[in-house]
Amino acid sequence: MKRERRVGRLEGGDAFGDWLASVLADRLVGWRGKIRVYRVEPASHVVCRYEFAGASFSVVGKFFGAPTGAKTRYNADAAMKNEVRRLRRASGWIRVPRALATNSRFHSVLVTEYVPGRTLSEFLAAGVCLYDPLTGVAHLLRRLHSGTRTSCKRERDFAYFHALLDQNALPVSRRRMFDRLLGEWWHSPLIGPDAGCMVHGDATLSNYLFNGETCAIDFEGARDHTHPVRDLGILAAELKSSPGIGSRAEDYIGHLLWHYSRSEEEFRRHTTVLPFFMALGHLRIARLPWRASERDWLLQEAEACLAAIHR
Incomplete structure (x- = not known):
């Protein structure tokens, strides 16, 4: 779950704060000069929320030149510009934060509007039933996928799968088993070339906000020519592995797929493909250092999902 913690404030004379105030000047009525x-x-x-005291206004800064994860070698400016393009494209179909400004001088920062609201993670932690929020996510993803339909370059999904296996650094025997199962999925007709789209790419419980409408955030992982069930599978794996859900996970996953699908036949088709992308979702989680205690279970779940092709 994502959390905020106050780390200080920016005073007049701070170079970044002064730039931020200059590009947002027309929105800062009543601002008292402190951020x-x-x-x-x-x-x-590094991601920060900047609150302009007195103006009742906040923005979010994402610093692509200040990575905190394992991936540190990349073109930060290119990543910044790519996310701006993805947000603008997605905004034609769904609610996303508006991109407000970029600046290469400050660690390639992208400034977006701050969208208040509660996430699926927060609902879950508060014991709130997830059926209604998941309906909103299902409809949001359906609009995004339907509005951006392309062909499916399935080799990209398989390449991502192999990259996750590399990151999990499995023993040779277990890696061979995963490779064998992936080969069976590759040679099956289940993931075809005729159903691609732009996917959100990071369908975690923290990346969907609710405040009268459903909003998707964080489009750094968005990709084109990708199978639409990838988003559903990643979210399903997040649900299955979330503490506190227990036996309700299966019902929530079925609810998500049902409200995403437009017919019973489509629901059955998505259900058949879902295990492949759930396995991918479990591997995404298994590589995270703060989920190390669940790693064995997550790998077992990933293996079981891939083995579903035999059923």
Whole structure:
């Protein structure tokens, strides 16, 4: 679950604060000159919320040049510009934070509007039933996928799968077993070339906000020409592995797929493909250091999902 913690404030004369105030000047009615800073964690880069005291206004800064995860070698400016393009494209179909400004001088920062609301993670922690929020996510993903339909370059999904296996550094015998199961999925007709789209790419419980409408955040992982069930599978794995859900996970996953699908036949088709992408979702979680205690279970779940091709 992502959390905010206050880390200080920016005073007049701070170069970044002065730039931020200059590009947002028309929105800062009543601002008293102080900017409170809140760090958002965990995140793959430094992410902060900036609150303008007196103006009742906040923005979020994502610093692509300040990575906090394992991936540190990449073109930060290119990543910043890519996310701007993805947000603008997705905004034609769904609610996303508006990109407000970028600046390469300050660690390739992307500034977006702050969207208040509660996440699926927060609902879960509060014991709130997830059926209604998951309906909102299902409809949001359906609009995004339907509005951005392309062909499916399935080799990208398989390449991502192999990259996750590399990151999990499995013993040779277990890696061979995963490779064998992946080969069976590759040679099956289940993941075809005729159903691609832009996917959100990071369908975690913390990346969907609810405040009268459903909003998706964090489009760094968005990809084109990808199978639409990838988003559903990642979210299903997040649900299955979340503490506190227990036996309700299966019902929530079925609910998500049912409200995403437009017919019973489509629901059955998505259900058949879902295990492949759930396995991918479990491997994403298994590589995280703060989930190390669950690693064995997550790998077992990933293996069981891939083995579903035999059923």
